[in-house]
Amino acid sequence: MKLIVKILYLLTAVVIALWVVPNYLEYTKNRDIYHIKMKSLEDLDRREIPSDAKSFHTELFKEEMRGYFSEVKNINVNVVSIPNSKYEVRVLFPKKYLDNFLRILRDTPLNFNIYLNDEIVYKQSNRIVEAKFIVTPY
Structure with missing residues (x-):
C-alpha cells in the first residue's frame, strides 16, 4: 500500500x-x-490632439444648427438620444436652403467631435425638407 x-x-x-x-x-x-x-x-x-472642435452636447449642437440657418424663421432641430451613445438628429428647413444644409453637413464634423453616419434620410413635402441622420460623439 x-x-x-x-x-x-x-x-x-x-x-x-x-x-x-x-x-x-x-x-x-x-x-x-x-x-x-x-x-x-x-x-x-x-x-491630447490639438483641435478646435467642440465636445458634443445636444443643446449646443441644436443652437449651432439653428445658427447656420439664422435667416430662416421656421427651422426646427430635434436631437434624440438612441442606444450605443448615438444621437438621431432631425432638421426641418425650407427646400431652397438644401445646398446650405449640405455645406453644413460637410463642416459639422470639423466643428464638433462627432462622426456623421453615411445614411441621411430626406423627406420632402411642399417647400419643407426633413433631413434625418445619426451622429456618434467621440
Missing part, C-alpha cells in the same frame, strides 16, 4: 512539473504582454 501511495505522489509531481508549471508560466507571460499592450493603448488614448 505504501508503494502505491509513493508512486501516486511521484506521478503527481511529474504531472505538475511537466504540465502545470509550463502552462502557468505561459499564462503569466501572456498576461504581462496583455497588460503592456493595454497600457500603451491607454497612453495613446490619453494623448
Whole structure:
C-alpha cells in the first residue's frame, strides 16, 4: 500500500512539473504582454490632439444648427438620444436652403467631435425638407 501511495505522489509531481508549471508560466507571460499592450493603448488614448472642435452636447449642437440657418424663421432641430451613445438628429428647413444644409453637413464634423453616419434620410413635402441622420460623439 505504501508503494502505491509513493508512486501516486511521484506521478503527481511529474504531472505538475511537466504540465502545470509550463502552462502557468505561459499564462503569466501572456498576461504581462496583455497588460503592456493595454497600457500603451491607454497612453495613446490619453494623448491630447490639438483641435478646435467642440465636445458634443445636444443643446449646443441644436443652437449651432439653428445658427447656420439664422435667416430662416421656421427651422426646427430635434436631437434624440438612441442606444450605443448615438444621437438621431432631425432638421426641418425650407427646400431652397438644401445646398446650405449640405455645406453644413460637410463642416459639422470639423466643428464638433462627432462622426456623421453615411445614411441621411430626406423627406420632402411642399417647400419643407426633413433631413434625418445619426451622429456618434467621440
